[in-house]
Amino acid sequence: MLDSTPREIIARTGAVINPAKTCQPIGAMYAALGIHRCLPHSHGSQGCCAYHRSHLTRHFREPVMASTSSFTEGASVFGGSANLKTAIKNVFTLYNPDVIAVHTTCLSETIGDDIPSIIKSAAIPPGKMVIHANTPSYQGSHVTGFSNMTKGMVNYLAEASLENKREQVNILPGFLNPGDMREIKRLTALMGVPFIMFPDTSGSLDSPMSGQFNMFPKGGARVEAIRDSxxxxxxxxxxxxxxxDPAYQLERKCLVPAVVLRTPIGIQATDALIMALRQHFVAEVPDEIEEERGQLVDIMTDLHYHFHGKKVAIFGDPDIVASLTEMVLSLGMKPVHLLTGTPNTSLGGAQGNFEATVTAMLEDAGLAGRVKAGGDLFELHQWIKNEPVDLLIGNTYGKYIARAEDIPLVRVGFPILDRGVHSYLPVVGYRGALRLMEMIDNALQDRVDRDARDEDLELIM
Amino acid sequence: MLNHNTLDEILNKYPAKEKRNRKKHILIKNITQENQEIEANTRTIPGIISSRGCAFAGCKGVVLGPLKDVVNIVHGPIGCGYYAWLTRRNKGVSKAPMKNFLPYCVSTDMQESDIVFGGEKKLARTIDEVVQIFQPQAITISATCPVGLIGDDIQAVARSAREKYGINVTAYSCEGYKGVSQSAGHHIANNGLTEHVIGAGDMEEAPQKYTVNILGEYNIGGDGWVIKKMLEELGYHIQAVMTGDGSFEELSNAHVAELNLVQCHRSINYIASMLEVKYGTPWLKINFIGIRSTVEALRSLALYFGERELIERTEDYITRELARIEPQLLPYRRICAGKTAFCYVGGSRGHHYQGLYEELGIETILAGYVFAHRDDYEGRQVIPNIKSDSDSKNIPDLHVAPDENRFRLKLSPERAAELKDKIALSTYAGMIQDMKDGSVIVDDLNHFETEELIRILKPDIFSSGIKDKYVVQKMGIPSKQLHNYDYSGPYAGFEGALNFARDVAMSFASPTWNYIEPPWAHRPLLEGTLVKGDMENA
Known part of the structure; x- marks a missing residue:
């Protein structure tokens, strides 16, 4: 497996080999599915839309509906305005969504289609809306696309219509699974704080089997709610x-103060979320949450000897990798290779500093490790060849490295294409941390069992 | 059954212009009518949710991607390379020293500055790095949408890399906007492979008797391996498979074969035709999906070579295999008998699987292709009548001439004429002729029509791809992916028919469908017994 990957690392300035990211439009498509009764629309060649729908479908095992402008060579030369207008007409006639959320592609960005002016001249039935986000595939990553479409929701929908702000919180959950979004909503509700979450794919990409297909399932953030944000x-x-980025845009547009937290994976990031709600809204933390947290800490201390000192490599989306790093550090593990494919900083959206954030975590723990944004899995594999690890955490693409180096893989993040259920159950919050601990523990202990000689196989571990 | 009135009711929901368009893509088979025409390979209507992909997907994803000892470089932003990486189940295994690059995705990951200032330099650097790291014998470069728009000359970059490294570097201008579907990309890949790869090897003679190539077999789920094993057992030598588990090394010598077998007509018929002109090698349309089709393929193949011993060996083999397979199929047939299917796949399988369904007792009541042309529906005789339009004109036809040194007529004209009456020599009769009266044929079946036609025709199983799968399953109807076999297979040959039967029967027999309705759905919340006197008091 991956036999042509050498241990020796050469600096590359051309090839990306085995990427740890994909392009903006898929993130935009996913985000748009987090609006109730919204049909994402890909303004480009139909191949983009086909690839994104297929990929999202494989991750969620759910219908992923989206339309495309189906550019031909002619449209690429003369502009895609006619295609988009025809598409808008056909989508409203045939599928009747409340909102069409248009995102661009490298094709329509390169030829410079001006989406807002096309939308203005399109026939949009009364009560319906078309929103858009620019998502050029040659900037950032799928995470950037998610952020940009969320920002598009702010641009088109959010309004400060009241003189005084309401006691309610907007939660922008980031590129997470529906199961995670549900869990964040549950915790916020337990805190007694009214909230607006957008995008919200719970109920949209984890819809139940009913014997009927609904193009627009029950879930998704309501347009009125996003407006009220x-x-x-x-x-x-x-x-x-x-x-x-969308949170700051909302701050600029509607003067809603924005606080940026880590994705609430692990005890510290979840504590930070609960504390932010508690302090801002003067809301007491209920017993139920305190109990969940206490259970988590109980298990962390009970099992610390399973985790302590184990070396781990983590790859995936930058927000997820940062929080996972913090979490494994809280268990006493040693994260030595930390990589995201998303560039550290990029034009056109997604502001962050993965390398500085994660390096600081390692320094605080008195550790050193390799940290890289804009990296790829070929390089991660080479790192592992040079400094082996006990565990790999990342998406499904990690299974090839895991097999080549014979190390256990815990699947977290996007995409997971070879296992089911993951999108329904959370990795966020105290419960999510408990689940993650179980996943990591099983992987590590299964390996100990597998490798043990007969006389060393332990009944109790 | 679908009649024209019901069909009209569906179509009336389209805006007028779209109705006129879609009407030509839908056909109800009528056996009293000869040469029923269907429109195909025309533009997808914007906003109408279709399953089609793009030229890049057809070129890199379908035809080039499976070549295992070739590094396929994708020149473009990251997405296209990423999505075409390991997603198609084209299996391949290399014996050392041959390398296997299938688990690698190489992209130039174009950034904004490359779009503005051009990406040729980055592409050249990528080739340098690929050569340094992987030392391949061959590299392909596939273009994505922005490449053509900004005017990167990938052919020139490929040329200079060929000179610099002395290896086979080819470039494919398969930008996603070309043509109207994946089909354009197949054509572009066929042209490039014919021009630069096939014949690049130095073999002059077939290494042994009965040497054939298998074209349009991508080894999904190991189909190609089943076919290869079967043919080798019968004494054939497989020179090259295009392109499943294929290699540059074998492909470059594909010109020596005595015959080209064509499995997927749509994606590879250009190579088949061009090799006939260039090297004098006829092609034979076969189908290794389904028991009868496999039998017919083996018989046609034996007949082509015509030696009695081979024909007898083939008959023995068929008898043996049928005796082995038939009893094992019975339990599955019992589950499947009397069921109906929709079969909407790609550019060949929409036809290929109908026979196998029938052998299980399942009737295909609707079939169609995502990206086929009229000849795949109506047969190759319509090719001269197909009007070319601005989209198809954008894909250059490669005009080949007989190779001065290597052209060799494999069949005398008399023998060819004699065979043409018996086997599908250099021809394909298409899907429609195999379909039953009253069945429905839909080209580029879209989401709206899928929902409507399922509502009316109520199939027991729906076979297509991943984008429809869960849409249909939400309706409580099992969906069998025939692009990737739901990660099962192989489905080719006798062995494959068994696997398919097992999988399809499983989708009907699975107990999981029994729980869709909760137990409280049809039971009142409050239940009581009528006690005497209640009526009087009420």
């Missing part, structure tokens, strides 16, 4: 890459 007294952006 301009009246909230606080925005919590969970993840600097996936959520901070």
């Amino acid at each position: 301009g009246n909230s007294s606080l925005t919590l952006a969970l993840g600097e890459y996936a959520a901070s």
Whole structure:
């Protein structure tokens, strides 16, 4: 497996080999599915839309509906305005969504289609809306695209219609699974704080089997709710890459103060979320949450000897990798290779500093490790060849490295294409941390069992 | 059954212009009518949710991607390379010293500055790095949308890399906007492979008797391996498979074969035709999906070579295999009998799987292709009548001439004429002729029509791809992916038919469908018994 990957690392300035990111439009498509009764629309060649729908479908095992402008060579030369207008007409006639969320592609960005003016001249039925985000594939990553479409929601929908802000929080969850979004909503509700979450793919990409297909399932953030987000007294952006930019845009547009937190994976990041809600809204932490937290700490201390000192490599989206790093550090593990494919900083959205953030975590723990943004899995594999690890955490693409180096893999992040259920159950919050601990523990202990000689196989571990 | 009135009711929901368009892509088979025409390979309507992909997907994803000892470089932003990486189940295994690059995705990951200032330099650097790290014998470069728009000359970059490294470097201008679907990309890949790869090797003679190539077989789930094993057992030598588990090394010598077998007509018929002109090698349309089709393929192949011993060996083999397979199929047939299917796949499988379904007792009541042309529906005789339009004109036809040194007529004209009456020599009769009266044929079946036609025709199983799969399953109807076999297979040959039968029967027999309705759905919340006297008091 991956036999042509040498141990010796040469500096590359051309090839990306085995990417740890994909392009903006898929993130925009996913975000748009987090608006209730919204049809994402890809303004480009139909191949983009086909690839994104296929990929999202494989991760969520759910219908992923989206339309495309189906550019031909002619449209690429003369501009895609006619295609987009035809598409808008056909989509409203046939599928009747409330909102069409248009995102661009490298094709329509390169030829410079002006989406707002095309939308203005399109026939949009009364009561319906078309929103858009620019998502050139040659900037940032799929995380940037998610952020940009969320920002598009702010641009088109959010309004500060009241004189005084309401006691409610906007939660921008970042590029997470529906199961995670549900969990964040549950915790916020337990805190007794009214909230608006957008995008919100719970109920949209984890819809139940009913014997009927609904093109627009029950879930998704309501347009009225997103509109009302301009009246909230606080925005919590969970993840600097996936959520901070739209949160700051909302701050600029509607004067809603924005606080950027880490994705609430692990005890510290979850504590930070709960504390932000508690302090801002003067809301007591209920017993139920305190109990969940206490259970988590109980297990952390009970099992610390399973984790302590184990070397781990983590890759994936920057917000997720940062929080996972913090989490494994809280367990006494040693994260030695930390990599995201998303560039550290990029034009056109997603503001963050993955390398500085993660390096600081390692320094605080008195550790040193390799940290890279804009990296690829070929390089991560080479790092592992040079400094082996006990565990790899990342998406499904990690299974090839895991097999080549015979190390256990814990699947976290996007995409997970070879296992099911993951999108329904959270990795966020105290419960999510408990689940992650179980996943990591199983992987590590299964390996100990597998490798043990007969006389060393332990009944109790 | 679908009648024209019901069909009209569906179509009436389209805006007028779209209705006129879609009407030509839908056909109800009528056996009393000869030469029923269908429109195909025309533009997808913007906003109408279709399953089609792009030229890049057809070129890099389908035809070039499976070549295992070739490094396929994708020149463009990261997405296109990423999505075409390991997503198609084209299996391949290399014996040392041959390398296997299938698990690698190489992209130039174009950034904004490359779009503004041009990406040729970055592409050249990428080739340098690929050569340094992987030392391949061959590299392909596939273009994505922005490449053509900004005017990167990938052909020139490939040329200078060929000179610099002395290896086979080819470039494919398969920008996603070309043509109207994946099909354009197949054509572009076919042109490049014919011009620069096939014949690049130095073999002059077939290494042994009965040497054939298998074209349009991508080894999804190991189909190609089943076919290869079967043919080798019968004494054939497989020179090259295009392109599943294929290699540059074998492909470069594909010109020596005595015959080209064509599995997927749509994606590879250009190579088949060009090799006939260039090297005098006829092609034979076969189908290794389904028991009868496999039998027919093996018989046609034996007949082509015509030696009695081979024909007898083939018959023995068929008898043996049928005796082995048939009893094992029975339990699955019992589950499947009387069921109906939609079969909407790609550019060949929409046809290929109908026979196998029938062998299980399942009737295909609707079939179609995502990106086929009229000849795949109506047969190759319509090719001269197909009007070219601005989209198809954008894909250059490669005009080949007989190779001065290597052209060799493999069949005498008399023998060819004699064979043409018996086997599908250099021809394909298409899907429609195999379909039953009253069945429905839909080209580029879209989401809206899928929902409507399922509502009316109520199939028991729907076979297509991943984008429809869960849409249909939400309706409580099992969906069998025929692009990737739901990660199962192989489905080719006799062995594959068994696997398919097992998988399809499983999708009907699975107990999981029994729980869709909760137990409280049809039971009142409050239940009581009528006690005497209640009526009087009420």
